[in-house]
Amino acid sequence: MAEDIDRSGTPLVEMRDISIAFGGVQAVDRVSIDVFPGEVVGLLGHNGAGKSTLIKILAGAYKADSGEILINGQKVDIRSPADARTHHIETIYQTLALADNLDASANLFLGREIVGAFGLVDDSAMEAETRKIMARLNPNFRKFSVPVSALSGGQRQSVAIARAVYFNAKIVIMDEPTAALGVHETEMVADLIKELKSQGLGIFLISHDTREMMDLCDRVSVMKNGALVGTERVEDVTEDDILSMIILGKNPKREAA
Amino acid sequence: MTDTTGPHPGRSRSLFAQLELDLRLLGMIGAFAVICVLFNILTGGNFLTPRNLFNLTIQTVSVAIMATGMVFVIVTRHIDLAVGSLLATCSAVMAMTQTAWAVDLLGLPLGSPALAWIAILAGLLTGAVIGGFQGWLVGYLSIPAFIVTLGGLLVWRNVAWYLTNGQTIGPLNETFQLFGGINGTLGATWSWIFGILASVAAVLALFASRRAKLRHDFPVKPMWAEGAVAAIFVIAIMGFIAILNAYTIPARVLARQFEARGLAVPEGFTASYGLPISVLLLIAVAVVMTVIARKTRFGRYVFATGGNPDAAELSGINTRLLTVKVFALMGVLVGIAGLVASSRLTFHSNDIGTLDELRVIAAAVIGGTALAGGIGTIYGAILGALIMQSLQSGMAMVGVDAPLQNIVVGSVLVAAVLIDIIYRRRVGG
Ligand SMILES: Nc1ncnc2c1ncn2[C@@H]1O[C@H](COP(=O)(O)OP(=O)(O)O)[C@@H](O)[C@H]1O
Numbered sequence: 177m178a179e180d181i182d183r184s185g186t187p188l189v190e191m192r193d194i195s196i197a198f199g200g201v202q203a204v205d206r207v208s209i210d211v212f213p214g215e216v217v218g219l220l221g222h223n224g225a226g227k228s229t230l231i232k233i234l235a236g237a238y239k240a241d242s243g244e245i246l247i248n249g250q251k252v253d254i255r256s257p258a259d260a261r262t263h264h265i266e267t268i269y270q271t272l273a274l275a276d277n278l279d280a281s282a283n284l285f286l287g288r289e290i291v292g293a294f295g296l297v298d299d300s301a302m303e304a305e306t307r308k309i310m311a312r313l314n315p316n317f318r319k320f321s322v323p324v325s326a327l328s329g330g331q332r333q334s335v336a337i338a339r340a341v342y343f344n345a346k347i348v349i350m351d352e353p354t355a356a357l358g359v360h361e362t363e364m365v366a367d368l369i370k371e372l373k374s375q376g377l378g379i380f381l382i383s384h385d386t387r388e389m390m391d392l393c394d395r396v397s398v399m400k401n402g403a404l405v406g407t408e409r410v411e412d413v414t415e416d417d418i419l420s421m422i423i424l425g426k427n428p429k430r431e432a433a
Numbered sequence: 434m435t436d437t438t439g440p441h442p443g444r445s446r447s448l449f450a451q452l453e454l455d456l457r458l459l460g461m462i463g464a465f466a467v468i469c470v471l472f473n474i475l476t477g478g479n480f481l482t483p484r485n486l487f488n489l490t491i492q493t494v495s496v497a498i499m500a501t502g503m504v505f506v507i508v509t510r511h512i513d514l515a516v517g518s519l520l521a522t523c524s525a526v527m528a529m530t531q532t533a534w535a536v537d538l539l540g541l542p543l544g545s546p547a548l549a550w551i552a553i554l555a556g557l558l559t560g561a562v563i564g565g566f567q568g569w570l571v572g573y574l575s576i577p578a579f580i581v582t583l584g585g586l587l588v589w590r591n592v593a594w595y596l597t598n599g600q601t602i603g604p605l606n607e608t609f610q611l612f613g614g615i616n617g618t619l620g621a622t623w624s625w626i627f628g629i630l631a632s633v634a635a636v637l638a639l640f641a642s643r644r645a646k647l648r649h650d651f652p653v654k655p656m657w658a659e660g661a662v663a664a665i666f667v668i669a670i671m672g673f674i675a676i677l678n679a680y681t682i683p684a685r686v687l688a689r690q691f692e693a694r695g696l697a698v699p700e701g702f703t704a705s706y707g708l709p710i711s712v713l714l715l716i717a718v719a720v721v722m723t724v725i726a727r728k729t730r731f732g733r734y735v736f737a738t739g740g741n742p743d744a745a746e747l748s749g750i751n752t753r754l755l756t757v758k759v760f761a762l763m764g765v766l767v768g769i770a771g772l773v774a775s776s777r778l779t780f781h782s783n784d785i786g787t788l789d790e791l792r793v794i795a796a797a798v799i800g801g802t803a804l805a806g807g808i809g810t811i812y813g814a815i816l817g818a819l820i821m822q823s824l825q826s827g828m829a830m831v832g833v834d835a836p837l838q839n840i841v842v843g844s845v846l847v848a849a850v851l852i853d854i855i856y857r858r859r860v861g862g
């Protein structure tokens with residue numbers, strides 16, 4: 177997977193020295209990660225390592241206590257999910273952040289509805305756009321006029337991904353996008369990730385499946401207890417190396433060197 | 434990934450499916466019809482008379498108006514127990530404004546139509562501000578709506594008491610009284626004209642939505658089905674107008690009206706009340722609230738927040754501000770309901786709106802609003818209010834005593850929710 181990512185220029189996103197605490201818990205402790213265009217960077221670590229919290233800071237859901245975020249080398253201030261969206265950051269959450277009672281197109285356009293005359297939402301136009309993008313991403317998708325609660329996990333995830341693609345995301349954050357999916361659907365999401373990557377997007381991917389991560393990612397960053405253990409290019413490490421980084425909090429190869 | 438349960442356009446669909454009628458709506462209309470027929474038999478044909486149906490509609494208006502707002506409140510997973518008390522405060526403000534405050538302040542003569550409008554404005558503003566304040570306590574200070582509005586239930590009832598010093602205020606301004614029901618009606622001709630305009634609007638709306646679907650090549654109903662639905666709408670609207678117009682003004686009332694102008698009633702002269710202005714108000718509220726629910730961003734966010742508050746927030750929706758807006762809107766509707774309720778009585782009294790919170794919540798819930806949030810319709814809530822009122826009126830007519838009436842209404846509420854739960858489980862929605 178890790179072909180020729182050009183990492184000589186400025187990264188698409190750089191999170192520097194990010195820290196955040198909840199009460200007494202230091203959820204993220206001076207962590208720095210970055211991603212280049214067309215690159216998939218994996219975040220690995222045990223439950224509670226701080227992965228979700230770290231990317232939620234980039235997504236605008238939390239505000240870091242300290243540290244800075246740079247996009248294309250420019251320092252940015254992300255205070256809300258809406259701010260993140262204006263920087264073309266789209267997030268696909270572990271918990272499938274869709275409103276179950278609304279249909280696919282209402283979810284796809286949630287917060288960014290197409291409005292027509294008198295500022296009224298134009299459902300037909302939104303459904304037409306949804307049909308177009310789903311025809312590209314998931315041609316078998318038919319359930320346009322039912323609440324998404326009637327959809328399978330994979331279908332729901334394809335709606336979430338369609339949202340990122342439709343709004344021209346430059347940076348996509350995926351927090352365990354396949355955790356709730358079956359084998360077949362996981363493959364579909366993996367294909368979508370490759371598709372986004374080939375279009376030059378930068379992707380942060382969180383998953384517990386180390387094998388899947390070795391396959392999809394260009395680099396992996398491992399976290400433990402809120403701190404960054406290290407970031408490695410996947411061609412430089414084995415699955416075992418990564419596992420020991422996750423479990424022991426250190427890379428045996430680097431220790432040996 | 435394949436879909437096995439998607440719609441299959443090629444296959445023949447049932448008659449119902451082709452008409453795309455809403456089963457829940459049919460169920461409620463069915464329940465209403467059963468109640469009507471039952472009471473008509475029990476009262477020996479007195480229930481389904483133009484006079485009783487006229488009274489039933491004007492008795493339903495106030496609760497129905499509030500129920501449309503309660504839909505939004507419950508859809509966003511909140512509750513408003515203060516509506517009955519807030520109605521009293523709004524009514525007190527309107528009564529005091531038109532009989533004292535605005536009279537003293539602006540020097541307007543008592544009975545001037547301007548007083549009515551100033552009073553109405555003051556009442557709606559009061560509702561909006563108090564509603565918004567309660568919404569702020571819920572949204573920004575994170576106090577559960579149940580507690581905020583339980584407090585409000587006590588507070589606003591007694592604020593109303595202080596505003597009027599516990600006195601009954603009346604008679605209210607004549608212009609103001611036009612919104613109460615029988616004191617303000619359109620008469621036969623204008624009622625027919627309204628019916629025709631409403632029918633045209635309904636048919637145009639149906640076909641506009643069909644055109645929008647065709648423009649994007651979406652599947653549409655066959656033309657005959659579209660025509661059938663349009664026909665049902667027109668028949669329902671014109672039938673409703675015909676019933677209201679069939680209720681003629683009693684001879685003695687006519688005699689009094691002519692006498693007031695120094696005239697005698699001509700031989701064989703009759704006149705109809707026609708559509709009450711209060712019902713017109715309810716129809717306007719229903720249309721506006723339906724448009725808000727289905728066609729505005731605000732409405733979309735109300736439902737999204739009810740379905741998944743986290744998803745709504747992550748989509749950039751300010752759910753706190755949304756809560757303030759929902760409660761403020763509820764407050765405005767309470768103000769309108771206060772206008773209708775007090776002008777129907779022709780005076781403001783301390784106990785106005787007592788127990789309305791329960792009627793309003795029951796109407797919304799019987800109308801299919803899910804307390805878990807995310808689901809509810811405006812027409813459902815209005816039908817719910819109508820069903821509740823027809824039960825209550827019917828029992829009163831049959832001579833069921835008040836305690837038993839309340840027992841029945843309470844049981845019906847619980848049974849309605851049970852049926853709704855079973856129905857949702859069946860259709861999986
Ligand atoms: N909103 C919150 N309030 C309090 N503690 C939190 C919150 N979010 C996360 N945490 C804590 O921060 C730590 C990191 O959690 P998280 O980022 O979800 O880990 P991961 O995604 O790696 O499993 C955990 O100890 C968790 O309990």
Ligand SMILES: [Mg+2]
Pocket residue numbers: 227228229270351
């Ligand atoms: Mg997590």
